[in-house]
Amino acid sequence: NLLLFFEGRKRALTKALRREMLRVSKALEFEKAEKIRRQIFSLEHIRDTGFITESEIRTPGKEKLLRIEGYDISNISGTAAVGSMVVFLGDKPATDEYRKFKIRTVFQPNDVGLLAEVLRRRFKNSWPLPDLLLVDGGAAQVGAARRVLDEFDLKLPILGMAKGPGRKRTDVIGIIPKGISKRTLIRVRDEAHRFAVRYHRALRGVIVHQ
Numbered sequence: 723n724l725l726l727f728f729e730g731r732k733r734a735l736t737k738a739l740r741r742e743m744l745r746v747s748k749a750l751e752f753e754k755a756e757k758i759r760r761q762i763f764s765l766e767h768i769r770d771t772g773f774i775t776e777s778e779i780r781t782p783g784k785e786k787l788l789r790i791e792g793y794d795i796s797n798i799s800g801t802a803a804v805g806s807m808v809v810f811l812g813d814k815p816a817t818d819e820y821r822k823f824k825i826r827t828v829f830q831p832n833d834v835g836l837l838a839e840v841l842r843r844r845f846k847n848s849w850p851l852p853d854l855l856l857v858d859g860g861a862a863q864v865g866a867a868r869r870v871l872d873e874f875d876l877k878l879p880i881l882g883m884a885k886g887p888g889r890k891r892t893d894v895i896g897i898i899p900k901g902i903s904k905r906t907l908i909r910v911r912d913e914a915h916r917f918a919v920r921y922h923r924a925l926r927g928v929i930v931h932q
Contacts, residue, residue, distance in 0.1 A: 736762060760875065763848075787812040788901060791844075791852040792914035793867075795836045796922035803828065804925060805840035806918035809852075813906045815913060819849070822921045833859060834866045841870040852878060854899060856910050860884040864895050883911045 743758040790810040797803035803825035809816040823843060828835045837857060855871075855878055857863045864882040871878055882895030892908060 764875070788853040788899075789850060790854045790856060790902065790906070790910050792856040792858075792910035793837060793840060794858040794911070794914035794918040795833050795840070796915075796918035797825070797831065797836065802922060802925045803836055804918055804921045805836060806914050806921060807840070807844060808910060808914045808917055810906065810910050810913075813903070813909070820917060821849075822917065824925065834862050837863055838866045838870055841867055842873070845870065845874045845876065851876070854878070854902065855880045856907055856914075857882050858884075858911055858914060860893075860895055881907065883907060 739758055739762050743755050743762070746752075746754040746758065788811070792806075792808045792810070794806050795803065796806070805823040805825065807821040807823070809819040821844070823840045825836055825839060827839050837859070855867055857867050857880065859882050861882065864880055867880050871880070879899055880896060881898065884893050884895065885891070892904075892911075894904065894907065898904060898907065
């Protein structure tokens with residue numbers, strides 16, 4: 723398996739692990755099957771840049787764009803609660819990768835709990851992993867995001883973005899990675915907020931008319 727990995731044969735390795743997972747599942751060795759499932763999940767999310775060839779490195783225009791995911795929550799006293807996920811590649815939005823979430827498990831005003839549900843549902847999917855997570859909120863929201871990542875055994879940079887005193891400035895919770903500007907982060911935060919509010923208003927309209 724290690725040889726396959728370092729040769730860049732990720733697809734072949736994934737197939738081999740799937741066959742092994744099926745074998746141990748049939749043998750009712752469910753703990754081993756779960757361990758292999760996690761290995762497959764991690765393998766599928768390894769950045770392809772880990773397998774860039776020397777010729778690709780030398781080719782102009784192949785620079786990797788950082789993937790930033792921004793999250794926001796919108797609700798009124800816990801009702802019609804929704805979450806949004808927006809994606810930026812570099813400093814440009816990738817609108818076809820936006821996702822919206824109708825909250826299913828939290829029915830009270832609890833932005834931390836709402837955010838945790840959204841992130842759990844996001845990381846249960848096999849979407850590409852971000853280079854940076856940006857959550858709207860302060861230390862509580864950042865802590866919630868970190869706990870969810872721990873549940874999935876993921877190590878990813880997380881930033882929070884909150885309004886300062888009097889809402890006259892933007893405070894960043896965490897250290898901004900190199901290659902990312904605060905201006906871009908503000909755009910991501912604002913876009914996540916816009917997308918969440920838009921979905922929330924649409925959902926409220928349906929509820930009101932019911």
